[in-house]
Amino acid sequence: MEMNSKEILSVDSLRIGYGSGKNENALLPPLNASANFGELIAVIGRNGIGKSTLLRTLTGLQQPLGGNISYYWKNIKDYTRIALAQKVGYISTEIVKVSNMRVYDLVALGRFPHTNWIGKVGMRDHEIILDALKKTSMSFFAQKFISELSDGERQKAMIARILAQDTGIMIMDEPTAFLDIASKYEILHLMHQLSGSGTKTIIFSTHDLQMAISQADKIWLILENELIEGAPEDLMLAGEFDHLFDSSTVMFNSEDGTFSFRSETKGAVYLEGEGNKRFWTEKAINRAGFKVSKEKTLPFIILPTTNHSPWKLVNGTEILEFRSLYELMGCLSRTTTRSI
Amino acid sequence: MKTAVQKDLTNEINSGRKANLIFICLFLLLILFLILDIFLGSVNIQPSEVIGAFFNNSHTGFQTIILKFRLPKAITALTVGIALSLSGLQMQTVFRNPMAGPYVLGISSGASLGVAFVILGFSSTITPESLTGFGNWILVAASWVGAGAVMLLIMVISSKVKDIMTVLILGIMLSSGISAVVTIMQYFSNETLLKAYVIWTMGSLGNLTVNQLNVLLISVSAGIILSLFSSKMLNALLLGENYAGSIGLNVRFARAVIFICTSILAGSVTAFCGPIGFIGIAVPHIVRILFKTSDHKILIPGTILMGGAVMLASDILSQLPGSETVLPINAVTSLIGIPVVIWVILRNRQYSDSF
Numbered sequence: 293m294e295m296n297s298k299e300i301l302s303v304d305s306l307r308i309g310y311g312s313g314k315n316e317n318a319l320l321p322p323l324n325a326s327a328n329f330g331e332l333i334a335v336i337g338r339n340g341i342g343k344s345t346l347l348r349t350l351t352g353l354q355q356p357l358g359g360n361i362s363y364y365w366k367n368i369k370d371y372t373r374i375a376l377a378q379k380v381g382y383i384s385t386e387i388v389k390v391s392n393m394r395v396y397d398l399v400a401l402g403r404f405p406h407t408n409w410i411g412k413v414g415m416r417d418h419e420i421i422l423d424a425l426k427k428t429s430m431s432f433f434a435q436k437f438i439s440e441l442s443d444g445e446r447q448k449a450m451i452a453r454i455l456a457q458d459t460g461i462m463i464m465d466e467p468t469a470f471l472d473i474a475s476k477y478e479i480l481h482l483m484h485q486l487s488g489s490g491t492k493t494i495i496f497s498t499h500d501l502q503m504a505i506s507q508a509d510k511i512w513l514i515l516e517n518e519l520i521e522g523a524p525e526d527l528m529l530a531g532e533f534d535h536l537f538d539s540s541t542v543m544f545n546s547e548d549g550t551f552s553f554r555s556e557t558k559g560a561v562y563l564e565g566e567g568n569k570r571f572w573t574e575k576a577i578n579r580a581g582f583k584v585s586k587e588k589t590l591p592f593i594i595l596p597t598t599n600h601s602p603w604k605l606v607n608g609t610e611i612l613e614f615r616s617l618y619e620l621m622g623c624l625s626r627t628t629t630r631s632i
Numbered sequence: 633m634k635t636a637v638q639k640d641l642t643n644e645i646n647s648g649r650k651a652n653l654i655f656i657c658l659f660l661l662l663i664l665f666l667i668l669d670i671f672l673g674s675v676n677i678q679p680s681e682v683i684g685a686f687f688n689n690s691h692t693g694f695q696t697i698i699l700k701f702r703l704p705k706a707i708t709a710l711t712v713g714i715a716l717s718l719s720g721l722q723m724q725t726v727f728r729n730p731m732a733g734p735y736v737l738g739i740s741s742g743a744s745l746g747v748a749f750v751i752l753g754f755s756s757t758i759t760p761e762s763l764t765g766f767g768n769w770i771l772v773a774a775s776w777v778g779a780g781a782v783m784l785l786i787m788v789i790s791s792k793v794k795d796i797m798t799v800l801i802l803g804i805m806l807s808s809g810i811s812a813v814v815t816i817m818q819y820f821s822n823e824t825l826l827k828a829y830v831i832w833t834m835g836s837l838g839n840l841t842v843n844q845l846n847v848l849l850i851s852v853s854a855g856i857i858l859s860l861f862s863s864k865m866l867n868a869l870l871l872g873e874n875y876a877g878s879i880g881l882n883v884r885f886a887r888a889v890i891f892i893c894t895s896i897l898a899g900s901v902t903a904f905c906g907p908i909g910f911i912g913i914a915v916p917h918i919v920r921i922l923f924k925t926s927d928h929k930i931l932i933p934g935t936i937l938m939g940g941a942v943m944l945a946s947d948i949l950s951q952l953p954g955s956e957t958v959l960p961i962n963a964v965t966s967l968i969g970i971p972v973v974i975w976v977i978l979r980n981r982q983y984s985d986s987f
Contacts, residue, residue: 353877377880384878390870393926404868405880410929411864435647457879 299365300460300493301327301350306359308342308349318357319345323519325512327461330490332483334504334524335497337514338536343497344385346514347465350495351382363461377405381454383464388450389439395449396434399424402456417456424455428482444475451482462486464496468503480507501533502550552578559629560585565595573603576617580625589629593620651930654922658937662710665944669706670698672948674956704845705838706944712837712901713911713943715852717935718859719897720912721919725866725928726890727786729796730976733913734898737786737803739779740909741810743902744833746778747771748814751829752821768847768904775903780895782806787891832906834960837947844904851900856936858893863928865889870926908962910969911946915939917976942968 305322319342327333337343348354350361352368361368363379371379381402388398402424403417413421425431428448438446447467454462467483468476484507486492495512498504504511505524513520513527515535520527527533533544544551558581563570573595574584591607602613603620607627614620671682677694685698716734723732723739734740750771785806790799818826831839840848865886868876873883901908919934920926946964 348874351878353874373877373882374880377878380878382875382878384874386872386874388871388875390926392920392924393870397925397927398871401867401871401879404864407864409861409864411867412929 717915717939742782746774779899
């Protein structure tokens with residue numbers, strides 16, 4: 293096999309699950325995957341398929357049932373706990389709640405695999421901790437208690453901890469799951485920055501497919517019978533994301549990477565007009581169950597030309613005017629269209 | 633950014649200085665209580681006589697009281713306070729449960745069961761007073777085994793049940809179950825043994841023979857040394873097992889060390905002084921409030937000093953200075969500990985899983 297010099301992690305025929313011997317309960321068929329230096333990798337799969345178990349196994353918190361995991365071309369079994377903790381950091385979905393623990397102390401715990409038996413934080417450790425706080429813009433919070441932080445701040449503190457751990461690989465289980473939109477994008481931006489600088493390889497699980505598609509360098513798509521890896525665009529072109537939805541109600545649009553509900557089309561409508569107004573009007577009529585027609589229909593819609601002019605629904609000689617798309621949709625859903 | 637770094641450094645240094653100051657105060661308090669505990673008692677002895685007892689070989693009755701009774705009792709109080717508080721601190725961290733303590737979770741009861749087996753069970757000739765030399769080690773070992781067994785059970789339970797209050801209730805159930813077993817044993821034992829056992833359960837700091845005090849000191853010293861070694865592991869365990877494992881802690885090893893350490897500390901004390909309540913649960917909380925930290929490098933020495941001081945203070949109070957009555961030590965520690973426990977429960981109502 294050709295050795296890939298940029299490869300930092302290789303997963304070969306890995307079987308994950310619980311138990312052993314006859315009681316062995318494998319969650320998935322053997323998995324193969326890899327990660328290169330500096331990549332941001334999103335792990336996608338439906339709930340309960342084994343994303344967390346895979347990430348825990350990669351972190352060494354759980355024994356694999358079989359197969360190999362290699363970091364830096366060395367089998368995970370050949371690492372001591374401490375040596376592995378110097379290579380791989382982990383953030384779980386568990387929320388850390390400890391009273392009287394300051395952000396600084398939390399981040400300092402990241403130095404655990406690097407400090408002596410009593411855990412003394414030396415001058416160099418101190419600088420690394422401050423640097424980690426700075427990179428996550430948490431310097432200001434250093435002396436705050438973690439119980440006083442918001443969800444987003446706490447997650448940044450957890451990332452600072454993993455940075456202080458100084459590992460090449462960061463494994464995060466749903467790092468944005470319980471965050472509000474602003475914090476979510478802040479965390480994502482941070483992850484992007486860290487992997488973009490080429491020093492960190494980040495493997496994270498998420499349920500946000502659109503975010504994963506737009507941000508990740510690579511996606512590990514976990515399906516019932518295999519793990520498919522590739523650039524998000526490759527997977528999209530191959531139509532792999534369709535396998536995520538076994539129900540017939542949700543549809544993944546491989547043109548723009550968005551989702552929509554499958555519904556019966558009520559008809560087609562011709563739109564007259566261009567620009568921003570056209571884009572959002574299209575969205576609205578799609579939701580109402582109509583398609584945009586290329587040929588003229590009756591009735592058809594004339595888009596507003598200025599900010600103050602109305603939408604016009606033209607049905608022969610009858611012309612109805614609407615001040616908002618909301619009103620227009622209310623009327624349209626009661627009409628039937630025909631092409632002319 | 634240099635100024636920010638410097639500011640942070642000054643903060644660090646300041647909090648370090650503040651901690652040092654608290655350490656010095658605690659140490660002075662401990663020494664003060666130690667002296668008071670020797671000077672005060674049910675017999676009024678002039679301070680000059682007390683000092684005289686240490687330096688003149690006068691063989692007066694006072695000297696006997698000071699050297700044979702008060703001094704050993706004060707040393708016992710100090711040791712017991714340190715041992716119970718340290719075991720409480722370790723249990724709270726390892727179970728991630730603010731309500732954990734040797735007494736509440738039934739570890740002391742387990743130790744009592746071990747002691748009951750030795751006193752009531754095996755031989756009709758063994759009483760706590762008649763135990764000498766090797767016999768004391770048998771007693772203490774039985775106590776360790778009893779404490780260890782309950783500790784193991786609680787560890788298994790708490791790995792399955794994450795809810796703090798459930799674990800607590802199960803701990804109380806365990807205690808009650810063990811008491812029931814001990815009651816049955818009492819029912820079948822003879823009068824002398826029963827009396828010896830009942831007196832033992834009342835808890836006392838003053839009934840230790842020199843030999844027993846030696847056994848206690850050796851065991852507790854071992855426990856203290858072990859706990860000093862465990863501060864880094866305890867810090868990691870604060871984050872929970874997963875995170876502790878991910879930063880390189882051998883969780884099983886850490887649990888085993890802390891398990892042994894706690895069993896020795898709580899078991900030894902219970903073997904000789906009976907079950908003493910609420911010190912183990914309350915002192916770590918007082919120390920956390922005082923130092924405002926979760927770092928065991930500070931909490932462990934803080935708990936050692938505070939535990940010793942609180943127990944000495946309890947002993948002073950139990951002798952009711954100025955009167956000849958002596959209260960059971962258990963009553964005093966409960967009255968000191970319970971308000972702290974109630975405060976913790978009320979404060980933690982909305983964060984029942986943080987500590």
